[in-house]
Amino acid sequence: xxxxxxxxxxxxxxxxxxxxxxxxxxxxxxxxxxxxxxAALNNLDPAxxxxxxxxxxxxxxxxxxxxxxxxxLDESGKPQPWLATSWTHDVARKRWVFMARPRVRLHNGMMxxxxxxxxxxxxxxxIEQILREMARPWxxxxxxxxxxxxxxxxxxxxxxxxxxxxxTLLANEAHWKGRPYLDSIEIQMGxxxxxxxxxxxxxxxxxxxxxxxxxxxxxxxxxxxxxxDTPRSTPAVREAVALSIDKVAxxxxxxxxxxxxxxxxxxxxxxxxxxxxxxKRDVARARQLSAGSPPLTFSYDRQDAxxxxxxxxxxxxxxxxxxxxxxxxxxxxxxxxxIPITSxxxxxxxxxxxxxxxxPFSFAAAPYEAERALIDGFRVVPLFHLARNWSLAxxxxxxxxxxxxxxxxx
Amino acid sequence: MTFRTKLLLLSSITVAGAVALVTxxxxxxxxxxxxxxxxxxxxxxxxxxxxxxxxxxxxxxxQVERAAASAGVQRIAAGSAEFNQAQQESAAQDLxxxxxxxxxxxxxxxxxxxxxxxxxxxxxIAAEDWHSAGAAFFARxxxxxxxxxxxxxxxxxxADKRALVAGGRLVDPVFLKSLGDAPGMRALLxxxxxxxxxxxxxxxxITKLAGLVNAARGRDTEATGTVQWTSARSSSEAFLAFPLxxxxxxxxxxxxxxxxxxxxxxxxxxxxxGVVAAVSGILIGVLLGWWTTERVTRPVTQLAxxxxxxxxxxxxxRVEVISKDEIGELAAAFNRMTEQLAEQRxxxxxxxxxxxxxxxxxxxxxxxxxxxxxxxxxxENLRKARKRSESEFEEVFxxxxxxxxxxxxxxxTIIGRxxxxxxxxxxxxxxxxxxxxxxxxxxxxxxxLKAEGSxxxxxxxxxxxxGLRIQADGEQLxxxxxxxxxxxxxxxxxxxxxxxxxxxxxxxxxLSVSDTGMGLTEEECARLFTPYYTTKQHGTGLGLxxxxxxxxxxxxxxxxxxxxGNGATFIIELPVSPGEPA
Numbered sequence: 001x002x003x004x005x006x007x008x009x010x011x012x013x014x015x016x017x018x019x020x021x022x023x024x025x026x027x028x029x030x031x032x033x034x035x036x037x038x039a040a041l042n043n044l045d046p047a048x049x050x051x052x053x054x055x056x057x058x059x060x061x062x063x064x065x066x067x068x069x070x071x072x073l074d075e076s077g078k079p080q081p082w083l084a085t086s087w088t089h090d091v092a093r094k095r096w097v098f099m100a101r102p103r104v105r106l107h108n109g110m111m112x113x114x115x116x117x118x119x120x121x122x123x124x125x126x127i128e129q130i131l132r133e134m135a136r137p138w139x140x141x142x143x144x145x146x147x148x149x150x151x152x153x154x155x156x157x158x159x160x161x162x163x164x165x166x167x168t169l170l171a172n173e174a175h176w177k178g179r180p181y182l183d184s185i186e187i188q189m190g191x192x193x194x195x196x197x198x199x200x201x202x203x204x205x206x207x208x209x210x211x212x213x214x215x216x217x218x219x220x221x222x223x224x225x226x227x228x229d230t231p232r233s234t235p236a237v238r239e240a241v242a243l244s245i246d247k248v249a250x251x252x253x254x255x256x257x258x259x260x261x262x263x264x265x266x267x268x269x270x271x272x273x274x275x276x277x278x279x280k281r282d283v284a285r286a287r288q289l290s291a292g293s294p295p296l297t298f299s300y301d302r303q304d305a306x307x308x309x310x311x312x313x314x315x316x317x318x319x320x321x322x323x324x325x326x327x328x329x330x331x332x333x334x335x336x337x338x339i340p341i342t343s344x345x346x347x348x349x350x351x352x353x354x355x356x357x358x359x360p361f362s363f364a365a366a367p368y369e370a371e372r373a374l375i376d377g378f379r380v381v382p383l384f385h386l387a388r389n390w391s392l393a394x395x396x397x398x399x400x401x402x403x404x405x406x407x408x409x410x
Numbered sequence: 411m412t413f414r415t416k417l418l419l420l421s422s423i424t425v426a427g428a429v430a431l432v433t434x435x436x437x438x439x440x441x442x443x444x445x446x447x448x449x450x451x452x453x454x455x456x457x458x459x460x461x462x463x464x465x466x467x468x469x470x471x472x473q474v475e476r477a478a479a480s481a482g483v484q485r486i487a488a489g490s491a492e493f494n495q496a497q498q499e500s501a502a503q504d505l506x507x508x509x510x511x512x513x514x515x516x517x518x519x520x521x522x523x524x525x526x527x528x529x530x531x532x533x534x535i536a537a538e539d540w541h542s543a544g545a546a547f548f549a550r551x552x553x554x555x556x557x558x559x560x561x562x563x564x565x566x567x568x569a570d571k572r573a574l575v576a577g578g579r580l581v582d583p584v585f586l587k588s589l590g591d592a593p594g595m596r597a598l599l600x601x602x603x604x605x606x607x608x609x610x611x612x613x614x615x616i617t618k619l620a621g622l623v624n625a626a627r628g629r630d631t632e633a634t635g636t637v638q639w640t641s642a643r644s645s646s647e648a649f650l651a652f653p654l655x656x657x658x659x660x661x662x663x664x665x666x667x668x669x670x671x672x673x674x675x676x677x678x679x680x681x682x683x684g685v686v687a688a689v690s691g692i693l694i695g696v697l698l699g700w701w702t703t704e705r706v707t708r709p710v711t712q713l714a715x716x717x718x719x720x721x722x723x724x725x726x727x728r729v730e731v732i733s734k735d736e737i738g739e740l741a742a743a744f745n746r747m748t749e750q751l752a753e754q755r756x757x758x759x760x761x762x763x764x765x766x767x768x769x770x771x772x773x774x775x776x777x778x779x780x781x782x783x784x785x786x787x788x789x790e791n792l793r794k795a796r797k798r799s800e801s802e803f804e805e806v807f808x809x810x811x812x813x814x815x816x817x818x819x820x821x822x823t824i825i826g827r828x829x830x831x832x833x834x835x836x837x838x839x840x841x842x843x844x845x846x847x848x849x850x851x852x853x854x855x856x857x858x859l860k861a862e863g864s865x866x867x868x869x870x871x872x873x874x875x876x877g878l879r880i881q882a883d884g885e886q887l888x889x890x891x892x893x894x895x896x897x898x899x900x901x902x903x904x905x906x907x908x909x910x911x912x913x914x915x916x917x918x919x920x921l922s923v924s925d926t927g928m929g930l931t932e933e934e935c936a937r938l939f940t941p942y943y944t945t946k947q948h949g950t951g952l953g954l955x956x957x958x959x960x961x962x963x964x965x966x967x968x969x970x971x972x973x974x975g976n977g978a979t980f981i982i983e984l985p986v987s988p989g990e991p992a
Contacts, residue, residue: 309493309494316525327554
């Protein structure tokens with residue numbers, strides 16, 4: 001071989017290698033995504049907002065894949081047209097009229113032809129607020145079939161639903177934005193964390209939940225918080241518990257530096273005012289407040305090693321302040337939960353948190369006042385803002401954006 | 411109570427007492443034996459428990475030393491390990507808990523309570539225990555599930571002295587179960603202020619153990635006692651209370667219990683065997699006593715029976731002589747006595763018979779002598795008249811033959827009476843009316859009672875209004891009642907009241923004949939019905955004897971009520987039918 005051919009051979013090899021590498025990173029159509037989750041959903045009806053934070057997070061993530069709203073919020077939280085292409089005032093300037101996107105087909109093959117009234121909204125508040133409310137997944141466009149089933153327009157349609165156990169979503173070939181990459185999504189619900197981890201290790205599943213605080217993702221999408229459900233605890237005792245918790249040690253040792261210590265429900269990146277909520281420790285003050293405190297039962301996900309450690313540490317901290325918190329059942333006085341941040345909009349996110357807290361909520365209030373109202377009385381004690389964690393098989397790409405998830409080569 | 415019953419009772423009580431005494435003695439001896447064995451078992455148990463705890467302590471020391479030398483603990487001491495690294499080291503050494511602490515007792519990692527990292531260890535043991543390398547000891551350590559638990563603890567420093575390692579075994583149900591794994595044995599742990607941990611997961615009544623626990627805590631040494639959990643004796647357990655103490659601090663009290671169910675079952679078995687043996691012994695004793703009593707009292711019973719027979723007139727009664735002892739002699743004496751009595755009775759009867767014949771002969775002589783004398787005189791007069799003139803003879807003959815006929819008639823009458831008494835025929839029963847018979851008798855004597863010159867006798871009849879119809883021989887009754895009426899008339903030579911009454915009384919009829927005559931003495935009343943006994947000047951003494959004979963033949967009875975000067979009342983009671991008692 002002539003020496004002059006060698007550079008050409010090397011260049012050709014590099015070219016093919018680059019082509020192969022590009023092919024590996026290019027999205028592929030087809031394949032079934034296997035998902036296991038702790039949440040157990042009874043249905044995907046957007047009208048039913050779960051109060052269980054785990055179910056809320058799962059439903060808020062799955063509903064947009066099946067049912068679509070007139071508008072959606074972009075990454076920066078700005079409303080963008082979705083099933084509605086535009087919106088204008090009516091002639092009397094008392095109502096907003098939304099223009100339906102043409103050539104949108106429902107999952108049953110019919111064309112989406114909304115009635116005029118379903119595309120109108122009274123002009124009783126700022127259009128920005130109206131659009132943010134419309135963007136909530138719970139306000140998605142649904143068509144109820146005579147047999148009670150729900151039909152939507154999203155990139156996936158429900159092919160099988162076993163309440164609380166399993167579901168199969170199939171790709172909507174006629175989606176107005178084009179079909180998703182995946183052919184289907186197989187979902188197993190109500191699986192405990194240990195089984196999910198085991199299945200992932202055995203290659204039986206592609207996506208599972210993961211322990212809190214183990215992700216390197218910096219964007220916090222969940223708030224670890226204590227929720228006091230029963231009237232056994234007084235505001236003073238709840239405040240004492242909040243003041244007793246050594247968040248610094250928990251973040252440093254148990255969360256290994258992940259997450260942000262907070263006293264706010266919404267993370268700083270979303271609200272911009274999270275620093276205004278104080279979450280500092282004051283054991284002396286906690287001891288004063290805890291006088292006469294009854295023993296409280298305390299529940300947390302014992303399958304999650306990190307959550308369990310945090311729960312035990314909180315019990316130790318509370319004990320130091322003179323409060324007994326014993327592990328209890330689901331009807332415990334106190335719960336340690338991960339509250340999902342379900343929206344890029346502060347009020348929409350707070351509205352979902354209010355559902356979890358079973359607290360009243362109004363979109364008319366300013367976000368800070370709305371959050372302050374939820375936190376006052378210490379019914380909820382925010383502790384950390386944490387990223388949402390999943391464990392993924394190597395072949396899964398673009399998770400968790402379901403329409404864009406694709407399966408790579410094994 | 412009969413002699414036999416008394417004797418049987420006495421023998422039974424004696425046998426029962428003896429058997430009960432033996433059974434009780436055996437039971438007490440068995441119980442004392444069991445108590446000695448129980449004491450020995452408790453001391454063996456104590457020694458075994460001490461050996462076991464010492465062995466466990468030595469094992470804990472070895473495990474903690476291995477943990478202190480492990481790489482994981484070294485990393486913890488160096489601050490380069492996870493907060494829960496102690497869990498791995500604890501599991502590796504099979505320890506129930508493991509704490510790695512800094513010299514100032516700040517927890518670096520805790521196996522049983524990982525969340526306590528950073529806190530100062532605040533066990534209830536002296537600070538010097540952390541820095542000494544002594545033997546294992548019992549201490550209370552805090553746990554997340556509650557206030558604290560008891561553990562067998564050993565403390566050792568790491569090789570670089572940067573940390574202390576405290577580890578050991580929790581005195582939990584598993585530990586207790588391993589201690590009390592012998593059959594019938596179990597271990598409990600008493601924790602202050604008043605909690606009991608049971609290896610079997612039970613919930614023992616703390617109050618029943620309080621005395622034992624307090625004794626062990628107060629004396630700071632072992633205490634023994636028995637606890638009966640329920641009303642059943644088989645629920646009893648013998649406990650050995652062993653204080654878990656270190657440097658004056660009592661972490662808890664270990665209670666080693668051995669069930670006494672088997673012992674009590676054995677005691678009960680022995681007791682039941684004793685009871686069965688006692689009952690059998692008593693039963694056999696009673697049977698033997700009954701047999702013996704029967705043999706002993708049989709001659710006495712025969713004697714009593716013989717005496718009763720003799721009393722009822724059976725002079726031939728004899729008793730079998732079946733032994734040569736005192737009872738046999740008594741039976742022989744009884745037989746001799748009855749023989750002599752029979753002989754004496756025969757002699758008396760013979761004498762009485764002779765006396766009766768003499769009395770009869772005297773009566774006959776007396777009765778016959780009276781007519782014979784006129785007969786003799788008349789015959790002599792006839793002879794004299796024969797010698798005198800014929801005409802005078804004729805006159806005398808006529809008169810004398812009349813007299814002879816009259817006296818012969820008297821003799822025939824006298825002989826006839828005796829003959830009648832001797833030939834009293836059996837009654838011919840038929841239905842008769844007693845009132846009618848009484849009225850007929852009174853009609854026969856009516857003329858006699860109303861005759862001129864005779865004393866005034868007022869006859870009164872008080873007969874039953876309804877006819878008294880009975881089964882009887884009417885003729886014999888008429889004769890008997892007639893005799894009583896004649897006797898009454900004879901008893902009232904100066905007049906009086908003759909009263910005859912009849913009535914029906916409860917299955918029989920009653921007839922009374924009363925007079926108001928001179929009455930009779932008690933002796934006369936007693937002999938009144940004796941044949942040939944009479945209180946009258948010319949009586950044959952057969953009248954009342956005939957009356958008694960008639961009444962007796964009719965199945966009735968006759969009695970007399972009388973006293974001197976108060977008249978006499980003869981009472982006849984007759985059955986309605988001859989078969990029925992009067």
